[in-house]
Amino acid sequence: MGAGAALRRGDIRLEHFKTDLTAGDRRSQAAQWAADETWVRCRKYENDPEYMECVKDILAHPVFNSMDQYIQHGNTTCKTHCIQVSYLGYRICRRYGGNWRSAARAGLLHDLFLYDWHTHARETGEHFHGFTHPRRALENACLHFQLTDEEQNIILRHMWPLTPVPPSSAAGFAIVWADKFCGGAETLGRLRHLRLLRMLQPARH
Template sequence: MTKKWQYDQEYLACVGDLLATEEVQRLAEFTQHFHSTRLDHSISVSYYSYRIAKKLGWNAKATARAGVLHDMFYYDWRTTKFSQGSHAYMHPRIAVKNAEKITELSDLERDIIIKHMWGATIAPPRYKEGYVVTFVDKYCAIKEALTPMLRKFKVKPSQTIAR
């Protein structure tokens, strides 16, 4: 199934090199928010954030790249526990380290990745683009978790009363 982002050449120019890496493609092996893969989630966050940043005239490229990389960790967050902190605190730091293995990060990209869990963590984003990714991440997580349930309760056209 093709997605809208796959036809957006400007978006692909920003993130295509990342999407082509084995490390990013490995995210498809992990379930995220119950009904999506971590790769699908990361691309959704990246693409929606990119579109918002672009419309506002902000740094759309850095926003898109950080969106792809914001959840670049390779464990099941529901079962893995850390002695140094919660998953909300740890996974952005792990994602930055993993991202730095495949690309150079700007200060903006690094801050977006580290602070995208603001709300569940204390430190807010330093840059406006970070707020976009933070809020889009929450939106996508809720949408991904609830979509199958909402589909289940959706009224079919054949069930409506025509007058």
């Protein structure tokens, strides 16, 4: 089975990402995968036992699951976004090097700020969510989970270069890239959905 068909089925095992694909093909497949949340809703990531060994305690935790009540980008919840970032960061590290366990765990927790950032400024007067939420996420994560120094650094530095200090590890850079890639795909997916709805609306006379 080709990688494209596997992605359409939501089957995201590592072996479907062939080394003979061009960089453009890999980017196209990754964009398709990040914009389609079906694999998250169907919990296809559970088919990867090595990934699950890294993160099963976090995925089962009620605080992590509470992120499903907050929208992150478009129609994507914080929980879904974090799973996508976590798995993509994990897979990048498996392929290119880096601590994939740290990427998987920190990716799940990088946005554990636990509020609706769309209304946060109006409700609290804090207008710098992009700059402040990594530290809030880290504080919340440390309350509920045991994290290594590398995992803490990944969470704290994941907004680089918006925040000036870069992460200190390859896994940290994997999560920086995965976060921006998934966020962009989620936002563009929402825009495409809205454009399609407009096209389907009956013409006004």
